[in-house]
Amino acid sequence: MPSLFAILLVFPAIGALSGLLAGMFGIGGGLVIVPALSAVFAAGLVAVEPAARMHVALGSSLAVIVFTALSSLRAHHGYGAVLWPAVRSLAPGVVIGALCGAWLADALATRSLEIVFGLFAIVMALQIGFAPKIEPVAHGPLPRWPRNLAAGTVIGTVSALGGIGGGVLTVPYLVFHSVPMRMAVGTAAACTLPVALSGALGYGLAGQSAASPALATGYLYWPAIAVIALASMVTAPLGARLAHRLPVLQLRRLFAVLLLVVAADMLVGGH
Numbered sequence: 699m700p701s702l703f704a705i706l707l708v709f710p711a712i713g714a715l716s717g718l719l720a721g722m723f724g725i726g727g728g729l730v731i732v733p734a735l736s737a738v739f740a741a742g743l744v745a746v747e748p749a750a751r752m753h754v755a756l757g758s759s760l761a762v763i764v765f766t767a768l769s770s771l772r773a774h775h776g777y778g779a780v781l782w783p784a785v786r787s788l789a790p791g792v793v794i795g796a797l798c799g800a801w802l803a804d805a806l807a808t809r810s811l812e813i814v815f816g817l818f819a820i821v822m823a824l825q826i827g828f829a830p831k832i833e834p835v836a837h838g839p840l841p842r843w844p845r846n847l848a849a850g851t852v853i854g855t856v857s858a859l860g861g862i863g864g865g866v867l868t869v870p871y872l873v874f875h876s877v878p879m880r881m882a883v884g885t886a887a888a889c890t891l892p893v894a895l896s897g898a899l900g901y902g903l904a905g906q907s908a909a910s911p912a913l914a915t916g917y918l919y920w921p922a923i924a925v926i927a928l929a930s931m932v933t934a935p936l937g938a939r940l941a942h943r944l945p946v947l948q949l950r951r952l953f954a955v956l957l958l959v960v961a962a963d964m965l966v967g968g969h
Contacts, residue, residue: 704743709922712738713762713929720766720930721937723950727766727930728862729822731759732815733960735922747909750917752811754910756803757901757917758926759861760796763894765927766934767863770887779884781877787843788889791850792864793896798851799858800900804908804917811859816964818860819957825866827954840875853889858897863890 712734716727735755739746746754774780803811840846849871857864868886873879898918905916913920 701743704738705921705925708738708743709925710929712922713926714933716762716926717766717930717933718937718940719953721934722940722944723826723937723953725822725826725866727762727926728756728759728860729819729957731762731926732756732861733819733964735759735919736812738922744911744919744922746911746919749808750905750908750910752808752815753803753901753905753908753917754914754919756811756815756858756861757800757898757905758919758922760858760894760897760901761918761923762927762930763863763890764898766930767887767890767894769931769934771891774884774887777884779880780888781872781881781885782888784840784846784872784877784885785888787840787846788850788853788868789892791847791852792854792857792889792893793850794847795851795854795856796858796893796897797854797900799855800897800904802855803859803901804904812964814859815861816961818856819961819964822866823954823957823961826957827951840872840877850889854893854896857893858900864893865890 712731715734716730719725719730720727732752732755735758736751738744739751739754740748771780806814853864853867853871856867865883865886868889869879869882872882872885877885902916902918905914905918908917910916911919
């Protein structure tokens with residue numbers, strides 16, 4: 699059973715921070731949720747076998763993103779910013795990729811997943827804090843379904859391995875294929891839902907044979923999922939409002955530095 703400290707303080711704090719940053723910077727909460735849950739499990743606040751620690755953190759992160767993706771999708775659809783033909787074209791690939799990513803994660807040891815996440819966090823830190831904000835140059839219309847199937851599979855696989863929603867890959871792909879940025883962001887938000895759903899399902903199924911903690915389904919730890927999702931949905935709108943009032947560039951760089959610290963911790967030896 700989780701400690702009351704984790705339920706009442708730690709999980710709400712993780713959710714509040716991930717929602718706030720997602721609202722401010724337009725990033726997925728997985729960059730916060732995965733390392734935070736891994737640290738919580740390593741500290742013994744929840745009894746999770748060391749061999750399954752990163753798996754439970756990744757799967758639970760994707761399950762949280764299901765709820766935030768529903769909220770985001772509703773908002774973008776209300777503004778008419780979802781290109782549904784592109785969603786339908788990419789969805790089969792992202793579902794296949796997310797299921798494959800969960801299966802691949804199950805085959806990897808916790809140490810290997812820490813290295814994968816650490817490297818991913820470095821790339822994201824450089825992009826979030828220090829890369830020039832230049833939109834990809836359009837190179838023609840959105841391709842037909844075979845290429846979208848391949849692209850979606852890559853997006854889904856990487857997303858499942860990183861415990862993220864996939865928008866960081868989907869948006870540049872759509873903009874590269876002449877989708878306006880506003881539509882690309884809304885369409886990526888719609889694609890996040892099948893990524894998160896299938897990824898979470900994959901982790902739930904893959905972890906059936908593992909030593910899952912109490913109150914978990916496979917690698918999905920429900921107390922953390924419920925509390926983090928609720929807290930993040932409360933603070934995400936606040937983050938969006940703060941984005942218009944605070945020096946976001948400086949805050950992005952501070953967050954990037956924090957990500958680099960997290961990445962170093964993962965790469966040097968984890969917890």
